[in-house]
Amino acid sequence: MxxxxxxxxxxxxxxxxxxxxxxxxxxxxxxxxxxxxxxxxxxxxxxxxxxxxxxGLPVRLIREVLAGFTDGSDVGTDVVCAEFLHEVQSHRDRLAARIAVLSDQKAALDVYLREARRTDL
Missing domain, CATH: 1.10.1660.10 (Multidrug-efflux Transporter Regulator; Chain: A; Domain 2)
Incomplete structure (x- = not known):
């Protein structure tokens, strides 16, 4: 098509x-x-x-895993899957760390806004 x-x-x-x-x-x-x-x-x-x-996976990681599935052989597929899952876990962990930082920043802004509103009264 x-x-x-x-x-x-x-x-x-x-x-x-x-x-x-x-x-x-x-x-x-x-x-x-x-x-x-x-x-x-x-x-x-x-x-x-x-x-x-x-x-949210980067193209680099997707390219690597897809190459492992289409290289024409079944040899090492388990290794590719294990490496891919490890990379996905690492990516997820990095995202979780970024989310934690952003959550802390949001909480700090919430405190600031609450304090600012009290002083405006």
Whole structure:
């Protein structure tokens, strides 16, 4: 299917599909006229990519794990999964630390605003 069809089926913009290709996340086929040709397996991959991106994972990490699943062999798949899960856990831990800092900053601002309102009365 052409890029416009793939966009409609996947819910991902044509621009995003081109970006995924530029990043090496997908490799669509090509028609004889050079237009991109998206098969169902590429659409399925796009849906996985979109889900991973929406969860906040960086493209670098997504590229690494997808490469491990499509290198043509089943050897090391468990290792790829274990490494990927470790990377996901590390990413989640970094997010949790950032959230904690932001929560502390929000709490400090809440205190400031409460105090400021008291002095305005």
């Amino acid at each position: 052409k890029i416009s069809e793939a966009s409609g089926v996947s819910g991902v913009s044509a621009r995003s599909l081109r970006h995924y290709e530029d990043e090496g996340l997908i490799v669509p086929g090509r028609f004889s006229n050079g237009f991109r040709d998206y098969c169902q397996s590429t659409i399925d991959r796009v849906l996985v990519i979109r889900s991973l991106l929406e969860s």
